[in-house]
Amino acid sequence: MDNIHGVARGTAEVPLSVLELATVGVGITPTEALRGATDLARKAEEWGFHRIWVAEHHGMPGVASSSPAVLIAHLAAATERIRVGSGGVMLPNHAPLVVAEQFGTLEALHPGRIDLGLGRAPGTDMATAHALRRRAEVDPDEFPQHVNELTAFLDGTFPRIQAIPRGPQRPPIWLLGSSGFSAKLAGLLGLPFAFAHHFSAANTEPALELYRTSFRPSEVLAEPYAMIGVSALAAETEEEAYRQALPGALSFLRLRSGTPGPFPTPEEANEYEFSPMEAEFVRDRLSTVALGTPDQVRAHLDDLRKRTDADELMITTMVHGTETRIRSYELIARAYGLI
Numbered sequence: 001m002d003n004i005h006g007v008a009r010g011t012a013e014v015p016l017s018v019l020e021l022a023t024v025g026v027g028i029t030p031t032e033a034l035r036g037a038t039d040l041a042r043k044a045e046e047w048g049f050h051r052i053w054v055a056e057h058h059g060m061p062g063v064a065s066s067s068p069a070v071l072i073a074h075l076a077a078a079t080e081r082i083r084v085g086s087g088g089v090m091l092p093n094h095a096p097l098v099v100a101e102q103f104g105t106l107e108a109l110h111p112g113r114i115d116l117g118l119g120r121a122p123g124t125d126m127a128t129a130h131a132l133r134r135r136a137e138v139d140p141d142e143f144p145q146h147v148n149e150l151t152a153f154l155d156g157t158f159p160r161i162q163a164i165p166r167g168p169q170r171p172p173i174w175l176l177g178s179s180g181f182s183a184k185l186a187g188l189l190g191l192p193f194a195f196a197h198h199f200s201a202a203n204t205e206p207a208l209e210l211y212r213t214s215f216r217p218s219e220v221l222a223e224p225y226a227m228i229g230v231s232a233l234a235a236e237t238e239e240e241a242y243r244q245a246l247p248g249a250l251s252f253l254r255l256r257s258g259t260p261g262p263f264p265t266p267e268e269a270n271e272y273e274f275s276p277m278e279a280e281f282v283r284d285r286l287s288t289v290a291l292g293t294p295d296q297v298r299a300h301l302d303d304l305r306k307r308t309d310a311d312e313l314m315i316t317t318m319v320h321g322t323e324t325r326i327r328s329y330e331l332i333a334r335a336y337g338l339i
Contacts, residue, residue: 036322085115107167190218
C-alpha cells in the first residue's frame with residue numbers, strides 16, 4: 001500500500017515502476033511519441049506497475065520529454081490510480097518557486113498521485129542550460145539550497161512569498177542521482193532516493209551504501225527507501241531482445257559523441273559498422289541491461305535487487321516504436337505475475 005510519502009510498504013514483491021522518455025524514433029513524430037507515452041501509462045496502470053515517471057531532457061531530437069510538468073499533467077489525466085511523477089525535474093534549470101507552483105497545481109489536480117523527483121544536473125549542454133535559466137553559469141553545488149527553498153515553498157513556510165496553489169498535501173520529494181552527492185544529501189534530509197543504475201552501474205552499490213549510512217529519520221521517512229532505475233527489455237527470444245536493444249546502444253553512442261538524433265531503427269543499428277572501440281562501448285552498455293526472454297529479464301532484475309537490497313525497481317525500455325516498448329513491459333509484468 002502507498003503511504004502519504006508515495007513509497008510502497010508491505011508488498012509481497014518489490015514494486016515495479018516505469019521511467020518513460022517519450023522516445024522519438026526515425027519515422028516517428030513527437031506527437032506519435034507522446035501518444036505512445038500515454039498508451040504506456042494506461043497499460044502500466046492496468047498491469048499493476050506502481051508509478052510512471054518522465055524524464056527532463058533538452059536539445060535531444062530523440063526525446064520528447066523536455067517539459068515534465070506538462071507531460072505529468074497529461075498522463076495523470078489519462079489514468080486513475082498509478083502514481084505519476086518526474087524522474088526528474090532538473091532543478092538547476094528552474095527557479096524553485098516555479099517548480100513549487102507547477103507541482104502544487106499537479107497535486108491539487110490529482111491529490112495523492114504526484115511525485116516530485118529532483119536532479120542536480122542540467123540534463124543538457126551549458127548553452128541550453130543558460131537559455132533555460134538566463135544565467136552565465138549553473139552551479140550544481142547550489143542544489144541543497146534550492147531543495148530547501150523548494151521544500152519551504154511547497155510547505156508554505158517560505159518568508160513573505162507563497163507558492164499557490166497547493167494541494168491537500170505536499171507532493172513527495174525524491175532526490176535522484178548517479179553518484180554519491182545526492183545519495184548523501186537524500187540520507188541527511190531523510191528523503192527517498194532513486195539511483196540511475198541504467199547509466200551509472202558501477203556507482204550503484206557505493207551510492208546506496210552512502211545513502212543508507214547517511215540516513216537520518218525525518219517526518220518524511222523513518223527508514224531509508226531506495227529505488228533503482230534499470231534498463232530492461234524482454235522479447236519472445238533472446239535474439240530478438242538483442243536486436244531491439246542495439247538501437248539504444250547506438251543512440252547512446254551518438255549522444256556521447258555529440259551527434260544526437262532521432263532514435264535509430266533496428267535495421268539501421270544492425271547495418272551500422274561499429275569500430276572496435278565502439279563495439280566495446282556497446283558491449284559494456286548492453287551488459288547492464290536486463291535483456292532477453294521474460295524469465296531471463298526477471299532473473300537479472302531479481303539478482304540486481306538482491307545485490308543492492310533495493311526497495312523498488314524503475315524500469316526504462318529504450319526501443320524504437322511504442323508497440324515494441326509496451327510489449328516488453330507486458331512480458332515483464334507477466335513474468336512477475338502482475339497479469
